[in-house]
Amino acid sequence: MQSPLIQELIEAFRVLPGVGPKSAQRMAYHLLERNKSGGLLLSQALSKAVEEVGHCSLCRTLTEEETCSICQSARRATGELCIVESPADVGVIEQSGIFQGQYFVLMGHLSPIDGIGPKQIGLDLLESRLSDGSVSELIIATNPTVEGEATAHYIQQMAIKQGVVVSRLAQGIPMGGELEYLDSGTLSQAFLARRSM
Amino acid sequence: MQSPLIQELIEAFRVLPGVGPKSAQRMAYHLLERNKSGGLLLSQALSKAVEEVGHCSLCRTLTEEETCSICQSARRATGELCIVESPADVGVIEQSGIFQGQYFVLMGHLSPIDGIGPKQIGLDLLESRLSDGSVSELIIATNPTVEGEATAHYIQQMAIKQGVVVSRLAQGIPMGGELEYLDSGTLSQAFLARRSM
Ligand SMILES: [Zn+2]
Ligand SMILES: [Zn+2]
Numbered sequence: 001m002q003s004p005l006i007q008e009l010i011e012a013f014r015v016l017p018g019v020g021p022k023s024a025q026r027m028a029y030h031l032l033e034r035n036k037s038g039g040l041l042l043s044q045a046l047s048k049a050v051e052e053v054g055h056c057s058l059c060r061t062l063t064e065e066e067t068c069s070i071c072q073s074a075r076r077a078t079g080e081l082c083i084v085e086s087p088a089d090v091g092v093i094e095q096s097g098i099f100q101g102q103y104f105v106l107m108g109h110l111s112p113i114d115g116i117g118p119k120q121i122g123l124d125l126l127e128s129r130l131s132d133g134s135v136s137e138l139i140i141a142t143n144p145t146v147e148g149e150a151t152a153h154y155i156q157q158m159a160i161k162q163g164v165v166v167s168r169l170a171q172g173i174p175m176g177g178e179l180e181y182l183d184s185g186t187l188s189q190a191f192l193a194r195r196s197m
Numbered sequence: 198m199q200s201p202l203i204q205e206l207i208e209a210f211r212v213l214p215g216v217g218p219k220s221a222q223r224m225a226y227h228l229l230e231r232n233k234s235g236g237l238l239l240s241q242a243l244s245k246a247v248e249e250v251g252h253c254s255l256c257r258t259l260t261e262e263e264t265c266s267i268c269q270s271a272r273r274a275t276g277e278l279c280i281v282e283s284p285a286d287v288g289v290i291e292q293s294g295i296f297q298g299q300y301f302v303l304m305g306h307l308s309p310i311d312g313i314g315p316k317q318i319g320l321d322l323l324e325s326r327l328s329d330g331s332v333s334e335l336i337i338a339t340n341p342t343v344e345g346e347a348t349a350h351y352i353q354q355m356a357i358k359q360g361v362v363v364s365r366l367a368q369g370i371p372m373g374g375e376l377e378y379l380d381s382g383t384l385s386q387a388f389l390a391r392r393s394m
Contacts, residue, residue, distance in 0.1 A: 002288065003260045005246045012242035015235035017227045022378075023215065028246070029285050030214045032259050033304065036240070036247045038212035043243035045209035049202045050236045053229050062229050063200045088226050091199065107230065181219075 002007040029119060041071065058129075060122050061087045061105040076102050079136030081129070083155060085109050085143055088180040093141065098186035101139075104129070109147040112128045121151070123158065130162040139194060143178055167194040203229065210381075220356040254373030255326075257319050259284045273299050278326070280352060282306050282340055290338065293344045293381035295388040298336075301326070305341060306348040318348070320355065327359040337365045340375055 006028055031039035055061065056068040063069075070076050070090075074091035080101030084090055090103050106121040118124065129135060138159045142148035152168055159166040169190040182190075203225055210221035228236035230393075252258065253265040262268075267273050277298030281287055287300050303318040315321065326332060335356045338344035349365055358365040366388060 001289075003250065003262075003265065005261045006240075006259060006284075007248055009246040011240045012235075012239040015232055015239055016224045018220065018223075025285060025288070026215070027213045028379075029259070029283065031212065031243070032250050035212055037291040038209075039243055041248045042212055043240045043247065045202075045206045046236055046240035046243070048227060049225070050233045050240065054199065062226070063201060064202045064355060065200075068200065086226065086230070088205075088222060091222070094199075125225065133245055147314040165219065180223075 081135045082139045084141045096187045100189040109151040140188045278332045279336040293384045295385040306344040334362045
């Protein structure tokens with residue numbers, strides 16, 4: 001008995017993480033009853049981002065340009081390269097203000113069971129970057145989970161082979177926690193107390 | 198340092214109820230990293246619904262047609278007219294299966310302090326409907342809040358003037374609760390035990 005367009009909209013909202021049938025319904029009604037212009041802006045922002053945002057050719061983070069603003073900045077070419085799993089991790093490290101170098105974004109972690117090997121997380125690109133002599137220190141900031149640790153170990157071996165100093169964020173990150181949800185203080189601690197590996 | 202398009206998308210997600218900066222960011226990254234096609238479908242469903250969904254000319258609920266499917270159905274012309282505050286309330290009553298009549302959707306409640314009087318919630322339309330003799334019983338299912346009760350009282354007076362029997366959902370609805378979040382059982386109870394007023 002529900003309007004088909006509203007039903008489709010409610011189902012479409014289910015693609016969002018953490019949105020079940022009840023919240024999807026609330027979202028649809030909220031926009032249609034009270035904020036159609038906000039709904040239209042969201043629709044436009046979404047289609048524009050989906051169509052134009054791709055990956056930085058240097059660090060693999062999400063960007064609508066060929067290379068992201070951090071990779072473009074000469075100020076950031078300090079020789080320190082921080083490895084993270086996701087663009088959200090870049091965001092939280094940038095917020096803390098503790099790190100001035102560049103990033104390499106894996107867009108995931110090694111997960112052989114899901115068919116995600118070194119190539120899928122861009123480690124061929126990382127290896128050629130390590131071999132060109134521009135990286136003086138590799139700071140590994142993958143999540144302290146089983147997969148994140150395995151990925152860190154793999155990258156560490158790669159860096160050792162290339163003769164690049166490697167360190168890993170350590171102190172302050174709770175086991176099993178996710179970088180994305182850390183506060184800036186804890187994260188700054190983890191940067192300052194990073195241990196070589 | 199964030200991509201402008203991603204930043205705009207994150208801000209756009211804030212129009213959704215219950216979505217703060219952190220969840221907005223998670224939603225944006227989730228779609229861009231893992232489900233671009235889902236994001237595009239959401240964008241399309243949203244613009245289509247925003248552009249085409251309006252109000253039923255008979256009951257005021259949200260619909261993309263001139264009149265909604267319930268108002269169109271001859272089976273539903275039982276003479277019972279249920280007054281609710283929102284389209285979501287129609288949904289939850291329909292789910293319970295307890296009610297076979299038609300609805301009138303206020304799209305809000307009386308709230309003089311916000312400039313919402315009888316006209317803003319369509320009571321002129323309701324009054325002309327009550328006067329045409331098609332309604333044998335008015336079942337008021339506004340929320341059991343202060344504003345919902347005041348609105349119920351106003352409509353009750355209107356119905357009495359028109360000589361239409363009025364009842365109000367009563368038993369089982371917790372004070373201060375919102376109809377939209379009730380389970381079907383409680384709601385069915387409230388229908389069966391409705392008291393005349
Ligand atoms: Zn980049
Ligand atoms: Zn209708």
